[in-house]
Amino acid sequence: GCEEGIDRGEAEDFIRLYHAENPSAGSVKPRLREVAREISQTGTYTHTPGELAFGARVAWRNSNKCIGRLYWKSLRVRDRRHVDTADGVAEECVEHLRVATNKGKIRPTVTVFAPDRPGEQAPVIWNDQLIRYAGYRRPDGSVVGDPANVEVTEAAVRLGWRGRGTRFDVLPLIIEAKGTPALRGLPAEVVLEVPLRHPSFRWFADLGLKWHAVPVISNMCLEIGGIRYPCAPFNGWYMGTEIGARNLADADRYDQLAVVAERLGLDMSHDRTLWRDQALVELNVAVLHSFEEDGVAVTDHHTEARRFMLHLEKEERSGRVCPADWSWIVPPLSGAATPVFHRYYDDVELTPAFVRRDRNQS
């Protein structure tokens, strides 16, 4: 849209969408006039609480890469648009973790902080998730912890943070408010973690692996009707494959497949023995078993795929296109063993949306 102000067309489209899907919101004309007036007077406009909550839920519904959209209407929206300091953002992120974790009965939640406004800088969180494990690069180039987080770990160290040096040190938040980045640690009581063990192999617990219960994406921008909310952390629950087939399995992450295959006693002499594939399955069995035994919400990729097929049907019945990106929707383990593999999708980009914030900008 135009640099200095709001894209009026996007604002009007969103207000019309809101009234079309929420008849109880009253007539659309007066609200359209009010919004147009506010934009011409201030260069922006303010969503009502109802518009904000609907906009956040539809942004989830429009997320092409998300397999978990069946429950889009139940998203809990925490309206914190008045919060724009590092302390305020930190306190509300801690409360977000408490409310969303709910002792393991995870509640999909988004907290919406101050929007971009002409002449005012909205706060942003540099971490891509609220809970991330530090990655320490050693002189020989090897990494202790999560290699995906080496850059943000080095940024935290530059700002004065010192970790304990374990493979699972929880990073502090780096919150940039009014142009200044600040460190804010997370209290341990809001960081629920699950130690990983396997239902059949007792040696698995000795690998010392664990993962955090709640994924809260904190580096995406929520765009609603031309308004940008650059700080709007949102969480769901994990699909097991994210942890077992990517975070702990990828060679450029925790790289555990050879470790697991070794302990399983597999023939690792050639790829064609499929030792990687057997290790993958047992790693994913361990993740699902450990989360379930600890009462922490998680879904397997078969269940999640089936739910997504149901979501597609429901959207069709509602007369809406359900945008989806096949390459993200199909799980990274056993893709063709799930129904989402065996069809095409319409990968159109709709708004409201959660969009990647450009890394080089604030």
Ligand code: HEM
């Ligand atoms: C409730 C359970 C949920 C599950 C199981 C789920 C599952 C997933 C998975 C597996 C991905 C792909 C992630 C990857 O491959 O790295 C994803 C992507 C995504 N999800 Fe969901 N999701 C859930 C809830 C939510 C909620 C509540 C929101 C927002 C309000 C959301 C928004 C998104 C977005 C925007 C992406 C794409 C992220 C990107 O472009 O990097 N999801 N989801």
Ligand SMILES: N/C(=N/c1cccc(CO[C@@H]2CCNC2)c1)c1cccs1
């Ligand atoms: N289960 C989840 N998984 C993800 C959802 C969105 C993004 C991500 C992480 O994406 C990174 C960028 C590409 N893969 C890793 C993970 C959720 C997080 C927040 C709500 S649901």
